[in-house]
Amino acid sequence: MDDAPIATADGTCAAGEFVWDVVLWRRGRADVSACLLAATAASWLLFYGPVGGGGGYSALSLASDVLLLLLTVLFVWAKAARLLNRPAPPVPELRVSRRAVDEAAALLRAALDAAFSGFHDIATGRDPVLFFRVFLCLWAVSIVGSLTDFPTFCYATGVVATLTLPALYQKYQECIDTYMRFAYKNLRMYEMVYERLSMKCFVRVRDLVMEVLKDP
Secondary structure, three states: OOOOOOOOHHHHHHHHHHHHHHHHOOOOOHHHHHHHHHHHHHHHHHHOOOOOOOOOOOHHHHHHHHHHHHHHHHHHHHHHHHHHOOOOOOOOOOOOOHHHHHHHHHHHHHHHHHHHHHHHHHHOOOOHHHHHHHHHHHHHHHHHHHHOOHHHHHHHHHHHHHHHHHHHHHHOHHHHHHHHHHHHHHHHHHHHHHHHHHHHHHHHHHHHHHHHHHOO
């Protein structure tokens, strides 16, 4: 067995920097970000928006039709080229390199480790600020999910939110952090008030039960 590391640090860092450059619209990657955002909006309009929403056209049917047409054309071209002694269709031999798979696996592993670490910190009460942020995000997702369908929600969260929210947060980070700290302080205050009221109610109920039990 080969005990070599799955992915090199240089390749992982390069891939991660490229992804963050695209997400944050920086270092000359803004054109890639804009193309992804435009392609997402166009595909949603084609499949689920007013352009193609009423015709019953879906992404699965489009992919199958395109692949069927492409394979049919290439197959007929190859057979005709053999019969007529013509050059075969220029189809490259497509292979996925191990480096690309290793880099994708390393990025996925890092993302899952960060998610599991955050979940553990929230579940054990170690990071209240992270809990408040996750609470707000899940609450917002719940509200948006109740107002739209699942495909539109996936399009919005999968690409649109990824290409807009991190860039906006980086640009207005100080203002957002200020409001987050203010909201966290208010949440802590309400939590303390709730704990005091709960303790007072518990003490009163306990005293009432003890009095009832003491009476003959």
